Amino acid sequence: MRDRAELVIIGGGVLGLSLAYHLARMGLGDIVVIEQGYLCFGASGRNGGGVRQQWSTEDHIRLARRSVAIYRRLAAETGFNIWFRQGGYLFLSRDAVAAATLERNVKLQNSLGLRTRLLSPAQARRLVDGLDTSGVELCAYNPDDGVLFPWPVVWGLARVATSLGVEINTFCRATAIDVQGGRIVKVVTDRGAVATSRVVNAAGGWSSQVARLAGVELPNRPYRHEILVSEPLKPFLEPMVCDLADGTYFSQTMRGEICGGLSDPLEHSSLNTSSSLRFLSRMSASLLRLLPRLGGVKILRQWAGYYDETPDGNPVLGRTAGVEGFIQLNGFGGHGFMLAPAVGQIMAEWLLRRVREPLVERYGLERFSSGQLQRETLVIG
Amino acid sequence: MGKVIVCRCEDVTLEDLRQAFAAGHRDLESLKRFTGLSTGFCQGKCCAAHAGRFLAELRGGDDMVCDPTRTRPLLHPTPAACFAAIASGEAPDQEDA
Ligand SMILES: Cc1cc2nc3c(=O)[nH]c(=O)nc-3n(C[C@H](O)[C@H](O)[C@H](O)COP(=O)(O)OP(=O)(O)OC[C@H]3O[C@@H](n4cnc5c(N)ncnc54)[C@H](O)[C@@H]3O)c2cc1C
Numbered sequence: 001m002r003d004r005a006e007l008v009i010i011g012g013g014v015l016g017l018s019l020a021y022h023l024a025r026m027g028l029g030d031i032v033v034i035e036q037g038y039l040c041f042g043a044s045g046r047n048g049g050g051v052r053q054q055w056s057t058e059d060h061i062r063l064a065r066r067s068v069a070i071y072r073r074l075a076a077e078t079g080f081n082i083w084f085r086q087g088g089y090l091f092l093s094r095d096a097v098a099a100a101t102l103e104r105n106v107k108l109q110n111s112l113g114l115r116t117r118l119l120s121p122a123q124a125r126r127l128v129d130g131l132d133t134s135g136v137e138l139c140a141y142n143p144d145d146g147v148l149f150p151w152p153v154v155w156g157l158a159r160v161a162t163s164l165g166v167e168i169n170t171f172c173r174a175t176a177i178d179v180q181g182g183r184i185v186k187v188v189t190d191r192g193a194v195a196t197s198r199v200v201n202a203a204g205g206w207s208s209q210v211a212r213l214a215g216v217e218l219p220n221r222p223y224r225h226e227i228l229v230s231e232p233l234k235p236f237l238e239p240m241v242c243d244l245a246d247g248t249y250f251s252q253t254m255r256g257e258i259c260g261g262l263s264d265p266l267e268h269s270s271l272n273t274s275s276s277l278r279f280l281s282r283m284s285a286s287l288l289r290l291l292p293r294l295g296g297v298k299i300l301r302q303w304a305g306y307y308d309e310t311p312d313g314n315p316v317l318g319r320t321a322g323v324e325g326f327i328q329l330n331g332f333g334g335h336g337f338m339l340a341p342a343v344g345q346i347m348a349e350w351l352l353r354r355v356r357e358p359l360v361e362r363y364g365l366e367r368f369s370s371g372q373l374q375r376e377t378l379v380i381g
Numbered sequence: 382m383g384k385v386i387v388c389r390c391e392d393v394t395l396e397d398l399r400q401a402f403a404a405g406h407r408d409l410e411s412l413k414r415f416t417g418l419s420t421g422f423c424q425g426k427c428c429a430a431h432a433g434r435f436l437a438e439l440r441g442g443d444d445m446v447c448d449p450t451r452t453r454p455l456l457h458p459t460p461a462a463c464f465a466a467i468a469s470g471e472a473p474d475q476e477d478a
Contacts, residue, residue: 037410038408038410038411038414039411039414040410040411040414041410117424151415155415170411171408211442231422231458231463247424275453275454277464277467280454280455280464281464281465281466281467281468283464284461284462284463284464284465284466284467284468285464285468285469287459287461287465288462288465294461295460295461295462295465296459296460296461296462297460297461298458298459299455299458299459299460299461299464300422300424300455300458301420301424301453301454301455302453302455303453338472
């Protein structure tokens with residue numbers, strides 16, 4: 001392992017790697033990435049691959065749209081087929097309040113150039129063969145949203161970054177961050193130390209733990225989120241379907257599997273990735289309520305990962321007051337994969353050019369003490 | 382020698398594993414994710430042990446012990462209806478499923 005670097009990134013998930021990828025392509029390759037497991041060990045190897053632009057805040061809409069543009073060319077840029085399929089996202093609402101939210105969001109999304117439109121339950125049934133829309137009030141559909149396969153994204157970013165000089169150390173854990181006189185001087189790992197003046201905390205569900213290595217408290221908390229896949233089926237399901245009532249979502253992967261999860265109001269913050277029968281049964285019931293004809297389809301596998309949650313559902317980005325050189329890139333909840341390309345690019349520009357970046361300022365850690373929160377309301381799963 | 386298939390569900394060959402190893406994937410979890418090995422219908426029951434042995438050979442020397450991949454439910458692919466019935470409190474009906 002190198003013993004010094006311009007920048008150390010703790011966390012080899014999609015956020016850390018997207019940052020490394022963009023920085024390296026802009027000319028800063030003197031980066032060491034530290035990952036405690038194998039690549040794909042964290043949430044970036046455990047997620048559903050959903051990429052949607054249907055959001056309720058302008059920031060998220062713009063970031064997601066920019067990410068979609070990057071994902072569309074990422075296979076060519078990295079030489080890895082990421083299996084990005086733009087089959088759309090279909091949101092279902094079941095009461096007047098949720099329907100009003102969809103209406104408001106669609107207006108905002110249209111004003112920013114997205115092709116989202118409202119659909120009646122009957123129109124939704126034409127889109128998804130066999131969809132049971134009883135109790136559904138109103139739907140929203142965007143044909144440009146989609147799903148991808150997360151693993152090759154991670155491999156692709158890692159391979160290009162490595163070829164441009166980034167050193168990625170797997171099975172290597174950051175155990176201490178040495179801060180002297182309010183400045184970062186080095187990162188200590190279980191495989192040696194790296195002298196550096198800048199450290200990025202891209203540790204996902206472990207972000208609060210890693211921040212504590214530098215004596216910093218983050219409001220982020222990890223929550224287990226479970227997910228499952230079925231046996232592969234012939235392609236029949238175009239869009240990702242999301243039910244706002246209970247946060248159920250499912251899509252068909254390019255391998256043919258039905259892949260999905262749902263919210264669990266009883267889940268409390270923990271570092272636990274065990275699988276539960278509770279999830280398996282609730283998810284199966286919810287899936288069959290929406291697509292009754294899947295009753296005989298076999299479930300193959302279930303697993304879990306972390307949502308790194310913040311109090312307002314927005315990420316934590318940028319500088320850390322009191323610790324010069326400590327940069328946050330975490331708090332992406334259940335939607336980090338779809339924002340990672342754009343956020344990585346913006347953070348790379350911010351770090352290299354040292355210009356003011358409104359987005360990074362808006363999502364700084366200070367907002368939690370100053371009370372200026374901008375809440376994202378369209379969070380699912 | 383012709384094509385040797387290690388993972389029949391996902392069509393992963395010995396050569397695929399060799400290439401993944403050469404690309405730096407030296408543990409079974411990474412090999413699984415890089416090649417798709419063990420992610421099909423049998424969930425690794427048919428291939429994981431063979432792949433583990435092959436990986437140990439490739440590693441050679443003192444590095445021959447390799448951990449299996451983390452075991453994940455389900456033990457056997459099972460119809461969604463069986464589990465939906467648990468959530469609704471109804472007895473699972475094997476015949477329907
Ligand atoms: C089941 C599930 C489904 C999801 N579905 C979607 C979806 O459809 N669309 C979407 O956009 N998002 C989804 N998400 C969220 C998405 O996966 C995450 O937001 C995203 O992957 C976060 O990336 P990350 O790089 O911040 O974190 P991670 O991928 O978790 O990476 C952080 C890494 O830091 C490493 N690390 C931690 N501590 C240390 C240390 N001390 N030293 C060294 N390394 C360390 C960890 O091992 C980990 O690999 C889902 C998440 C889950 C769990």
